[in-house]
Amino acid sequence: MAQIIECVPNISEGRRPDVVEAVVASIKTVEGVRVLDAQSDRDHNRSVLTLVGDLETLPAAVLRLFEMAVARIDLRLHEGEHPRLGAVDVVPFIPIEGATIAQCVALARRVAEEVAQRFALPVYLYEEAASAPHRRNLEDIRRGQFEGLADKMKDAQWAPDFGPSAPHLSAGAVVIGARMPLIAYNINLGTPDVEIAKKIAKAIRHSNGGYRFVKAMGVLLEERQVAQVSINMTDFKRTPLFRVFETVAAEAARYGVPVIGSEIIGLVPADALLDCADHWLRLEGFTRSQVLENRIRETETE
């Protein structure tokens, strides 16, 4: 089976398309790595790139990305709505096929060490690669942002995992790690009352007693006047989409509110949706190799 590892670097540039294009172009020079997507946000002043490759090919691509981004992005001149602590802000590695989370953790550590050395950047490992429990969460590492980094790094709890013990003058620091595929999933409710969406978000998110692999918040979609439960599914294999959907629908019914629709933002692994079909069709003994396109790909590698 071909190995597919996803890498989703977030860089602190969303207003100069030429810079983003240069970064993307530098990645594309690496054989065996493909750029699936590049999304820029002007308000955030941030871009999210989606790459796929494997254990052998991704390190070179990530190093090219750092080379270009560190050269072209100066955080001392950066402002935007999204919190950031680095020119390259975060680099997660994600197992998609023929790879394990453990392999991605090892990959993250290898790349982290090399990035720290090559670019004199402080590097923090996060999520599954984290070196301590308080450093798993990206938000906790990033709190204080670039501007607060020098002070933060004086605290022993926040010594970097690799690299110098002071921030890079223009590029700050970077967070590198491994995690399961994340699904950005929104559920729209038939009400303009955002308080209902907020209550439901609290009901389903881990931090308030909900599902283990769910982060969520309630927001109002201004134009549509629709309340939305905005969700990050952080491990769809263990907390599946269909269960979260059913729970939101049940919680909304308590207020006499229907689910009017839902949205998947960006990319979603096929399995997350096939699991939904399996659930609602009550399939018995169904295996992925029964999916025609999978069977074709299985015989491709023979």
Add this chain to the structure above:
Amino acid sequence: MAQIIECVPNISEGRRPDVVEAVVASIKTVEGVRVLDAQSDRDHNRSVLTLVGDLETLPAAVLRLFEMAVARIDLRLHEGEHPRLGAVDVVPFIPIEGATIAQCVALARRVAEEVAQRFALPVYLYEEAASAPHRRNLEDIRRGQFEGLADKMKDAQWAPDFGPSAPHLSAGAVVIGARMPLIAYNINLGTPDVEIAKKIAKAIRHSNGGYRFVKAMGVLLEERQVAQVSINMTDFKRTPLFRVFETVAAEAARYGVPVIGSEIIGLVPADALLDCADHWLRLEGFTRSQVLENRIRETETE
């Protein structure tokens, strides 16, 4: 986008594995065609092969199949539970990706003409390739089987589309055509009363007033003592799985009977299941290119 056309030849041999293997081996010699599956049934004395290829590569593979099957299978010596009229009984072409049903119809006609000429076999076109309405249905063409073929062919209504106007002495005739992917789908009910399954089958099948692209019957699973609605979905894009499921569940509820499970037999196109996820998740604006594995394959061909 790579072109994928499926071909599912059914041959009248299910008891001599060496013959089936020889047929499969002859197909495998053709570059660009893959054998996904080969299932033999001793009671039926029949085998179903699943191949994939494209407009360019499939004709050669099908001709090799005929060459081997016509040489090794003699219908005068054949008996089995499944109705048959040819050593090669039926050969449907099915568009999966990057191909249309019209292209598969043209392909079926090309192959039919060449088979008739090369092997002196009478050929009937069926389904979407049929030359007349009464010849669309495989069961109608096959009625009378090999033994009744000589008499049947005296009737002007049953003159073959290509080839001689008398049966091949040992190989009979063959039915070639094009159709949409067929999904074999069974729904199991929480009751041993097969009459309920039969009533529900009548309710959903086209012939009795049900959905246009559904064939169905009620059967009893003896060992489990479970009534089953056994279904052929003949165009899942126009009559989708989720709609048939919901209808069966609603009809069963009328008898106080739940759906306890369902089964997909053999291969199913990913879209049929993704459409189910789309339905039950109430997705808004979801496109197939958001499926990660699809996006990877899209960029592969760039």
